Each structure stands twice: as structure tokens, then as C-alpha cells.
Amino acid sequence: MNAVPRIPLSRPSITDAEVALVTDAIQNGWGDRCYDYIHRFEQAFADHVGVRHAIATSSCTGALHMGMAALGIGPGDEVILADTNWVASVAPVMYLGAQPVLVDVLPDTWCLDPQAVRAAISPRTKAIIAVHLYGNLCHMDELLALGEEFGIPVIEDAAEAMGSIYHGRRAGAMGAFGAFSFHGSKTMTTGEGGMFVTDDSELYEHVLSLSNHGRVRGQQRQFWPEMLGFKYKMSNLQAALGVAQLQRVEELVERRRAVYHRYQAAFAGVSGVTVNPELPGTTIGAWMPTVVLAPELGVTAEALLQAFKEANIDARPFFAPLSSLPWMHPGPTGRHAQGLYERAVNLPSFHDMTEVEIERVVAVVLQALHHG
Ligand SMILES: *Cc1c(COP(=O)(O)O)cnc(C)c1O
Numbered sequence: 001m002n003a004v005p006r007i008p009l010s011r012p013s014i015t016d017a018e019v020a021l022v023t024d025a026i027q028n029g030w031g032d033r034c035y036d037y038i039h040r041f042e043q044a045f046a047d048h049v050g051v052r053h054a055i056a057t058s059s060c061t062g063a064l065h066m067g068m069a070a071l072g073i074g075p076g077d078e079v080i081l082a083d084t085n086w087v088a089s090v091a092p093v094m095y096l097g098a099q100p101v102l103v104d105v106l107p108d109t110w111c112l113d114p115q116a117v118r119a120a121i122s123p124r125t126k127a128i129i130a131v132h133l134y135g136n137l138c139h140m141d142e143l144l145a146l147g148e149e150f151g152i153p154v155i156e157d158a159a160e161a162m163g164s165i166y167h168g169r170r171a172g173a174m175g176a177f178g179a180f181s182f183h184g185s186k187t188m189t190t191g192e193g194g195m196f197v198t199d200d201s202e203l204y205e206h207v208l209s210l211s212n213h214g215r216v217r218g219q220q221r222q223f224w225p226e227m228l229g230f231k232y233k234m235s236n237l238q239a240a241l242g243v244a245q246l247q248r249v250e251e252l253v254e255r256r257r258a259v260y261h262r263y264q265a266a267f268a269g270v271s272g273v274t275v276n277p278e279l280p281g282t283t284i285g286a287w288m289p290t291v292v293l294a295p296e297l298g299v300t301a302e303a304l305l306q307a308f309k310e311a312n313i314d315a316r317p318f319f320a321p322l323s324s325l326p327w328m329h330p331g332p333t334g335r336h337a338q339g340l341y342e343r344a345v346n347l348p349s350f351h352d353m354t355e356v357e358i359e360r361v362v363a364v365v366l367q368a369l370h371h372g
Helices: 015-029 035-051 060-070 091-097 113-118 140-150 203-210 236-247 247-266 301-308 335-343 355-371
Strands: 053-057 078-082 097-103 125-131 155-159 178-180 194-198 290-293 344-346
Touching: 015 078, 015 236, 035 053, 035 194, 053 060, 053 236, 060 091, 060 155, 060 178, 060 203, 060 236, 091 097, 097 113, 113 140, 125 140, 140 155, 140 247, 155 203, 155 290, 194 203, 236 247, 290 301, 290 335, 301 335, 301 355, 335 344
Parallel strands: 078 097, 078 125, 125 155, 155 178
Antiparallel strands: 053 194, 178 194, 290 344
16 A cells, blocks of 8 residues: 555664674584674673673663572662663562662653752662663663662663763663663564673672572582572673674664754754754764654644544654553652653654655654644
């Protein structure tokens, strides 16, 4: 029915370099060499982010789960995070039997409001999860200061924040630990996969043991779990893909930023239309460019998504507030969290996106405004 080709929301960039390393891993990465790419990937990733330690995992969800388990989070504890989030950030809190405490986001970051966090802190608060939504950056100085004042660790979910830099420090490198995702939709991919990063050597050793079914490094007795652990490991094949993608990370991030800048320029003169904020002193990785439509435009996210559907373009709804999930039994929905859900839409962005494709996306937004 559609004469024009479909534009996907996201897709990875795979070159001969990725194919060469995965081919080597599948042919030679066995036996004594079955961890070679994993260790290479972990070392290179730690160097890139600027932390001492990294552990490759099967997902970001798994990295968050193990990190929070190692921090001792469990039943009776509370963990504060933003109402606007993908469920993967909150699921590990609930796996551990702890209670998520959802607070509203700020219109200038779409991330945690530090004042709302302060108001939500209780004697049972065990952690704050700073999720750098869509590659935007949380107000980390304020959140880290709160963490210090109350003795509460700040965890960074940097799944969407490859390439995001806050006052000289990379997303994921500022908190007690950071977690990344290499799902196929993310800026760099291993198919599925994730990474746990930290500067804390004790926390690293603990998570390393947890990640290996509770086996402590260098143990004398084989097949002896010292504690109940997890199985969230990355395979050597995936790590080979990760090594190749990481070698191209600057290029992958630059391209995402270029697409973001094109959208930014296209909507700069359009009153009531804004894109992801990039606050002074920060660089965003721009994983997912997003438009926000001001209420006075009279165009809802729902109407814009319908227009994209008709144009054969795969735009996506903004994350619904977690507080609207009935099975979570949470508190009231944040005002800004709800507003963004009703008026924001994720736009397509991928490495090989053409100028013609970008123009088609821009045209749908501009047209929807005229028909609003
Ligand atoms: C993608 C994503 C995750 C989950 O990553 P997986 O690797 O799929 O577990 C977690 N948090 C955020 C913010 C994400 O975007």
C-alpha cells in the first residue's frame, strides 16, 4: 500500500571489521581462548569510559540486578528512580524484593528531579538510580551531593548514554557503578549484551563472583559456589562484536549526534517544538532524538504517531510513566512525566540514515503542526 520505503526507528551499523572479529571468534575462540574477546572488550570498555573495572554481561538488566544485589539491596529497602523510565531500570529493584519510589522528572533533562529525590529520601532508602534517558544527562552534581549527604549510593543506568559526557566525565563513570546495554537498538551493539562498570574494587570483586554463580576468583576448590550468584555472562562471540563496535564508537556517536543536530536545526525556528536538551557543560550521545510538542500547539503524541504511521515511518511513543503500570502499586504520576508521555515522540535515528530520510521525518512533523 505504501509507495515510499519504510524508515526504521533504529538499526546497527555493521562493517567488515565486525564480521572479521566475529569470524575469528567463532573459528578460534574456544578452549584456552574462550575468554580472549571478553577480557579484551572489558579492558577496552573500562578504558573508554574512564573507570578501573568492567564486567561484560548478557544484558544491562543483568548488570543492574547484580550491582544492586552486591550493594545489599533487598526486602524492606527503597530505591528512588524517575517515573519516566523503561521497565528494565525498575525490574531489578523488584527482583530483589525492594520497593521502587518513583519521583517526577525535570522538563530540562527528562531525568530525575533532584529536589523531588530529596523529598523522597527516607531511612529505608538504599539507592538512587540515575537513568540518563535517551542519552540526555541527569543533574549528576546535585544527585551525587545528595548521595553523599545521606550516605546513599547513586547508580547510573547509562544504557542509552554511550557518548554522553557530563562536565568532562562520561555517563556511567560517576556513580557507585554504571550499567550499559548493547541491545540491537542501542548506539553500539553486541546483539544482546551489557556492561557493569565501577571504580570500586571491592564492589567489582563482589559482582565478579556473583556473575560466575558465586565462584570467587582464584578459589582452590573447583565448582564451589561461595554464595548464591547469577548467570548473566556475555559470550566470547558477542564480545568479539563488542570489540569491533567499540573501536568505531567515536564514529557511531558522531553520526547519532549529526542526525540529532539536523533535527535540532530543522525545528529551531518552529515555535513550540523542542528536541533533547543539551545543557551547558554537557555533550549528549543523542541515542534517541525526540520531539516535544508544546501544549498550545494542540497536537498530541498520539496524533503525530498516527501521521508517522501513515508515512511508513517507525517513530515511537515516549516511555509511559512507570506509575501508570497497575502491577507496580506505585504512587501518583509525576506531572512532567505524564506531560512528556502525552506530547513527545521518539524520531528515527541510525548510522546510515540518509538526508532524504531525515527530510521525510521532518516533513511529517511540520505537516502535523499545520493540521493540528
Ligand atoms: C535498553 C535499556 C535497558 C535494558 O537493557 P537490556 O540490555 O535490554 O537489559 C535498561 N535501561 C535503559 C534505560 C535502557 O534503555
